[in-house]
Amino acid sequence: MVGPRFLAVALAAAVVVALAGPAGARERATDPFAAAAARYDVPRDVLLSLGWMLSRLDQRAVGRAGECGVMQLSADIRREAAALTGRSTAELCATAADNVAGAAGVLRAHADRAGLRAADRADVNLWYESVARFAGKVDASIARLYADTVFDQLAAGLDTVPARAVAPVRGRLADVPGWGSAGPRSPDHEPATWSPAHDDNFRDADREKSHPIDFVVIHVTQGSYAGTLAWFKNPASEVSAHYTFRSSDGAVTQSVREKDIGWHAGNRDYNARSIGIEHEGFIDNPAWFTDRMYRASAALTRTLTEKYGIPRTRANIVAHREVPGADHTDPGKHWNWTYYLQLVKGATGIGKGTVKAPTGTLTVRKGAGSDRAKVGTLPDGAKVTIWCQATGTAESGPVGRTKVWNRIGQDRWISNAYVNTGHPGFIAGVPKC
Structure with missing residues (x-):
């Protein structure tokens, strides 16, 4: 997927992203990406594109499992980065400069293990496998989705990253089908890719026979699209949702069959009677809530209401935070319920x-x-x-x-x-x- 050319957003109040051009000493003083790129010999544009995919360049972002900062450093990555950079795990979360430096150090270590020499490191296309390994312990299809998203954004460009032609060297992932292109399709919703959650993260059922389906629960992932799908495949997570939508283009993946019970609402009764829909993003950053994602998600919800006879009201299409006993606050104050319900109800003339x-x-x-x-x-x-x-x-x-x-x-x-x-x-x- 090559999406629209996005505008970069501020990292944090005290961080200024440098203008495009050669990264000199003055730029490195204000641009954490230029500084980290120079120190660890990692292409600045690769770091920026990775940060955009993970957090929309938001240092305040905190992920579902405690991932922190612009580069969404997990606990495992923070431990590795601390050993490589000399920064403490706490420091790696404290500022954008340290956070990006930690990611750069780990990417450089991956590149060294892959045998990239100094001349190789100047070619962004040779960093594909290192980026894929930054995703952590995920299956090959998720690793490819993760890296492809970063390289698609490189192709599209960012505010300080000119669009370019890319030809990533995928190495061990070359024979893995691209996400959604040749992989299995959803058995319940034709536009969706099928990527099942781990068997330990949902319950087999036979709804509507065993339980009526009379709610749709709206979630926000607190993480990236690829990272969320990987989380559902991790048996330690003990969570899943039926569907997950991507911010940039409204692409959707199904992880749990509609007849089965996903573990998404934190309430046994609501889980048994609902379909859970995740939306890529972070609740405090409205940049994630794109019109394409609203429309694609509302089209699915409209289909679900028709299929299961769910009333198209806020009493039955609910926020995760509204589920009794919920300890989550998603989808948060930036979610546009008025627009979403209008789309679900079939508003016309939009676009x-x-x-x-x-x-x-x-x-x-x-x-x-x-x-x-x-x-x-x-x-x-x-x-x-x-x-x-x-x-x-x-x-x-x-x-x-x-x-x-x-x-x-x-x-x-x-x-x-x-x-x-x-x-x-x-x-x-x-x-x-």
Whole structure:
């Protein structure tokens, strides 16, 4: 998969990502990726792409099993990195500079074990197997998904990483099918790849005969797509969900049959009566909640409600945090329940090219209860709400390309590039998000 060209986000308040170009001493002082790349002779762009895949470059991210920082260092990786870098395991989580340095040290150790020499280390394509090994003890299909995601992002580019052609040398993973291309398909939901959870992480059942299915539980993974699927295959995790969606493109994998009972809600009764749907990301970072993921997930939920007669209400399509006895807070405050339920209920006219601008000027004021909602009055007195989403599918408009979307009314979305253009026929007076 080669996704859209994403904009990099801030690592943390005190960290500045350097502008593209040769990494000199001044850049290394402000760019933890340049500093780590120079110290351990690991390509900076590989480190950046890996960090983007794992955390969207967010040093605050804490994973489901305590993985920390930009590079989501697990306990095992922190121990190895501590020995290689001289930093303590606590220091490796404390700052972006130490976190990225720890990842770089471990990647360099993998490269050394693979026999990469100084000349080889300059070629990003030769780092594929080292990146795959950074995934930890996972099966070959997950390792390939993990590394392919990093190299697909290298191909697409980041704000400080120009897009490029890549030809990764996959080595031992060359004969492993690419994720979703030649692997088994879901037995229950045709768009999904089938990647079963470990037998110890769910219970065989015969629903609807044994239990009615009358809930859908919405989760956020607190980790990457590949890492979540690997977690479900790990018998020590004792967790699973039926489906997991990828942030960048809405791709989906099924890990538990719908007839079987996944261990996702932390409540035996809810597990027995629900389908669990995971969404790649971290609850505190809305950059993960893309329009493509919303749409793909809502399409599945709509299908489930039809199949099992589940009411399309918030009483039956619930957050993990709303399950009685739950000790989790996902999907968190950034999840857009209004939009998601509209999609589940079959809202039409959503997407590129579907919006007809009203005549006249739209007067806008800030909406109550949300710093991202603005309520406007049309010349005919009708009220519309503009919902501003800072991350979304990139689309081209009359003044360029943007990832910011405005939702107008209940069922219409347009790219931010369409507003405030001054062009006849487009919406005037709508403030950009």
